[in-house]
Structure formats: C-alpha cells, structure tokens
Amino acid sequence: MPIPIQELYETRIYPAMSHPLSDPAVSAVAAMLGGLAVRHPAAARILEIGCCSGLNLIPLALRWPGSRFIGIDLSGSAIATARELAGAAGVVNIEFHAVDLRDFKPAGGGFDFIIAHGFLSWVPADVQAALFAFCRGNLTPTGIATISFNLECGWRPRFPVIEKARAIQQAGAGDEMSALAILRSVTEPGSPELAIIDDMLAKGPAILAFDDFGPINDPWPLDRFVQTAAAAGLRWLGESHPGNNLPQNPDARTLEKLRGHSTDLLAFYLAADATAGRAFRSSVLCREDARLAERVAWEQVFEWSVRGAFLPSSSEDQRIFQAIASAAPASVPLDVVVAAMPGCDRRDVARRVGEGIQRGWILPRIEPVCFDVEPPPRPALNPFRLECARRRLPLVDIWHQPCSFPAGHYAVLAAMDGSRDLCGLAAFSKRHCPELAFEPWLRHLAGRGLFT
Numbered sequence: 441m442p443i444p445i446q447e448l449y450e451t452r453i454y455p456a457m458s459h460p461l462s463d464p465a466v467s468a469v470a471a472m473l474g475g476l477a478v479r480h481p482a483a484a485r486i487l488e489i490g491c492c493s494g495l496n497l498i499p500l501a502l503r504w505p506g507s508r509f510i511g512i513d514l515s516g517s518a519i520a521t522a523r524e525l526a527g528a529a530g531v532v533n534i535e536f537h538a539v540d541l542r543d544f545k546p547a548g549g550g551f552d553f554i555i556a557h558g559f560l561s562w563v564p565a566d567v568q569a570a571l572f573a574f575c576r577g578n579l580t581p582t583g584i585a586t587i588s589f590n591l592e593c594g595w596r597p598r599f600p601v602i603e604k605a606r607a608i609q610q611a612g613a614g615d616e617m618s619a620l621a622i623l624r625s626v627t628e629p630g631s632p633e634l635a636i637i638d639d640m641l642a643k644g645p646a647i648l649a650f651d652d653f654g655p656i657n658d659p660w661p662l663d664r665f666v667q668t669a670a671a672a673g674l675r676w677l678g679e680s681h682p683g684n685n686l687p688q689n690p691d692a693r694t695l696e697k698l699r700g701h702s703t704d705l706l707a708f709y710l711a712a713d714a715t716a717g718r719a720f721r722s723s724v725l726c727r728e729d730a731r732l733a734e735r736v737a738w739e740q741v742f743e744w745s746v747r748g749a750f751l752p753s754s755s756e757d758q759r760i761f762q763a764i765a766s767a768a769p770a771s772v773p774l775d776v777v778v779a780a781m782p783g784c785d786r787r788d789v790a791r792r793v794g795e796g797i798q799r800g801w802i803l804p805r806i807e808p809v810c811f812d813v814e815p816p817p818r819p820a821l822n823p824f825r826l827e828c829a830r831r832r833l834p835l836v837d838i839w840h841q842p843c844s845f846p847a848g849h850y851a852v853l854a855a856m857d858g859s860r861d862l863c864g865l866a867a868f869s870k871r872h873c874p875e876l877a878f879e880p881w882l883r884h885l886a887g888r889g890l891f892t
C-alpha cells in the first residue's frame with residue numbers, strides 16, 4: 441500500500457527549489473510564438489499549484505511587484521514555511537493556502553499564468569483530472585498553464601530498477617540508498633541499468649523518496665498529455681522553453697528516424713522523444729477557445745530580449761550570435777543586437793532569431809535582464825536570499841536557476857547583509873570557511889546576478 445501523498449509531504453521535507461522551465465518570462469514567449477496575446481507577467485495574476493515552500497513563486501513575486509501571486513499546496517507544513525519565507529523577504533503581493541487542489545475555489549477572477557511543476561506525474565488520477573479541469577475553468581481567455589510531467593519513454597526503464605531496489609529493501613536493506621548500493625554491487629558490468637542506478641544514487645536520499653520512489657510515479661507520453669488536455673478544453677502550445685520542443689543537436693540517426701514524421705507535428709515530437717530517451721517535458725496549454733494568430737508577425741521578435749545558449753553552425757547565424765554575446769551575460773532587446781550589426785536587414789535578423797529561438801541557440805525572454813558582474817563594495821543579498829542562506833536553502837539566481845552550496849559556504853552567504861566590505865567579508869570567510877577560495881567564488885556569485 442503506497443504511503444498517502446499528504447503524509448509523505450507532511451512528515452518529510454521536500455527539497456524545494458526554483459524551476460526555470462516554469463518562469464513566465466520565458467513561457468510568455470512560448471505562448472506568443474503559438475499566436476497567443478498573453479499578458480505581460482509584470483501585470484498579471486499568477487497561481488502555482490503544488491508550490492511547496494514557495495521557493496519557486498516568491499522570487500517571481502519579488503521580480504514583479506505589480507502582479508498578484510497565489511501558491512497552494514496540500515502540505516500545511518510546506519505552506520507554513522512558504523509564509524515565513526515570504527514574511528522574511530517582505531513580499532506583500534503573494535498569498536499561500538494549504539488546500540487540496542480539488543477543493544480550491546479561488547476568488548478574484550481568472551489567472552494569466554498557472555504553474556504546476558513536478559505535480560502531474562506525482563498525484564493520483566482524480567487529482568490529474570482536477571488539474572486539467574481547474575486550468576480550463578480558471579485561465580483567462582489569454583492565460584497559459586505551464587505543466588511539467590515525466591515522459592514515459594525515458595522514465596519507463598527506471599521501473600525494473602525501482603522494483604528490484606524495493607525487493608531488496610523489503611528483504612531488510614533499510615533505505616532506498618542502501619538498497620540501490622546493494623543492487624549496484626550485483627548488477628552485471630555493462631548493463632544499462634548501471635547508469636540508472638548511478639543517476640538515482642546521485643540524486644541522494646532527500647529527493648529519491650519523492651522522485652523515483654514516490655508513492656505515485658506516473659510518466660505520460662506526450663500524445664496522452666495533449667489529448668487529455670484537449671478533452672478538458674485546453675490546447676497544447678508546445679514547450680515552455682521554445683528551444684526544448686526537440687532534443688538539441690539531434691544526430692544523423694535521430695534525424696533519419698524523424699524524417700518519416702515530418703508532416704504530423706505530434707508524431708514527429710513523439711518519435712523525437714522516443715529516439716532521445718527523453719524523460720521530461722514542461723508544456724504550455726491555453727484555453728481551446730483562445731484566439732490564436734495564424735502566424736507571428738516578424739516585428740514581434742523585437743518585443744523580446746535575447747541571450748546566447750550555444751554557437752550555431754551557419755556563419756550568418758554566428759554573426760548574430762556574436763552580436764548577442766557582446767552584451768553577455770545580459771539578455772538584451774533585439775534592437776540592441778541589431779545596433780551591433782551595421783548594415784543588417786532587420787527582417788532577416790528577426791527571421792533568423794525566431795529560428796534560433798526554436799532551435800535553442802538563442803534564449804528569449806519577455807523582458808531584458810541587465811546586471812553588474814562585478815561584486816559590489818559591500819556585498820548584500822536581498823532579504824529573501826539572505827533568509828534562504830540562513831536556512832541553508834538553494835539561492836535563486838537572476839535567471840531563476842537554483843544555486844545550492846556546500847554546508848560551509850552558507851555561513852559566508854548569511855554574512856552578506858551589506859554590513860561588511862570586501863576585506864571584512866574575506867576575513868570572515870577565512871575564519872568560518874577556510875577551504876573556500878573566496879575571491880573567485882564571490883565573482884561567480886556576482887556573475888549569477890545574486891547581488892541584484
């Protein structure tokens with residue numbers, strides 16, 4: 441009999457963190473590429489379902505003070521932590537509710553963004569159905585839901601490993617980690633299961649109990665997701681990061697396999713997922729009755745900001761990439777990129793950038809991000825990051841990426857309240873964490889925008 445979900449999340453602390461794939465600054469671009477006139481997240485109502493202790497939602501509320509945020513979760517203890525963190529951070533545009541999604545009746549109108557990250561594959565069938573029905577009933581006409589889920593083709597090979605480890609556990613091996621270690625020692629060298637076992641061991645005990653060994657572990661294929669959404673009155677618009685629709689840099693074998701599916705987009709993506717052994721997607725849905733533009737006007741690309749992900753192969757694209765990279769690490773409006781390319785044709789750049797976004801070598805956002813990469817004279821984390829440092833939780837960087845640290849580093853981070861100058865902080869670091877190479881580390885933190 442599986443442990444009930446609520447008991448698991450009340451009695452063990454879920455290692456919550458931020459999830460860049462759920463960031464509305466990027467999913468809004470994905471929606472616009474799908475032809476939807478989505479609202480700007482700086483003036484929006486944003487809900488997170490299964491928000492846990494708020495590490496994903498609070499930084500978004502800090503980023504967009506003009507928007508309203510609601511987080512809900514079944515776990516009362518996670519919601520209590522979320523409220524404490526929001527209080528310590530002084531965030532006033534957010535509220536948290538400990539409630540089962542099936543009982544949640546929000547007041548105040550629909551949502552422009554709904555986020556359900558790490559939720560669908562970990563809840564029972566009636567809650568899965570409630571998620572789609574909730575989104576259909578509570579999205580605004582131009583709203584989007586970003587829902588992540590594990591993919592069957594990449595996740596399924598884990599099940600025999602989980603079954604064997606559980607059998608070892610039942611025979612008295614103790615926790616999941618010990619069972620996996622025993623399983624590893626008796627697995628044939630060269631077996632594909634070894635890589636899976638190593639991956640599970642690398643996740644560690646804090647995450648394994650909720651992840652591979654969670655009481656419900658239900659990966660879906662993409663077509664089931666799209667069809668279930670459609671039956672609930674929702675339309676699939678693709679991935680929340682537009683460059684993630686296809687696995688990046690497919691090899692020749694993959695391309696050959698995909699060629700036969702080139703006319704049916706869903707079949708094409710299914711084949712791509714299967715070939716790549718993909719295990720995860722983060723998809724965007726809108727209402728079935730939403731008005732979608734048939735094609736995206738090329739001028740629209742100029743509303744977004746961009747940064748580079750990797751060097752493309754064509755020389756014309758490389759010229760654009762270099763212009764983007766000259767502003768790195770900032771994400772800059774396309775006009776800035778064009779200004780760095782005298783004599784270029786705006787329309788041609790817009791077309792190439794649009795393609796670059798779909799292929800993943802350009803990372804788009806709905807708004808620019810610019811910050812100083814030099815450490816400030818008196819390093820100060822904002823109150824939310826400072827509170828996370830005190831609690832040894834991951835810190836969320838400027839790209840909404842979580843940064844975790846070895847235990848000793850947290851004492852130095854918690855001292856970054858603006859009261860010490862660089863010399864004082866270096867001395868503090870030497871005293872409390874002698875193994876830390878303080879200066880390069882501080883530069884690394886500044887380079888991730890942690891002092892903004």
Ligand SMILES: C[S@@+](CC[C@H](N)C(=O)[O-])C[C@H]1O[C@@H](n2cnc3c(N)ncnc32)[C@H](O)[C@@H]1O
Pocket residue numbers: 445449454455456457459489490491492512513514515518539540541542556557558559562563567650
């Ligand atoms: C796997 S965790 C994911 C947490 C977070 N979204 C993340 O991705 O890191 C699933 C979360 O959903 C919550 N949850 C499960 N069933 C729920 C329900 N019926 N209503 C609301 N929250 C629920 C759990 O308490 C837990 O915090």
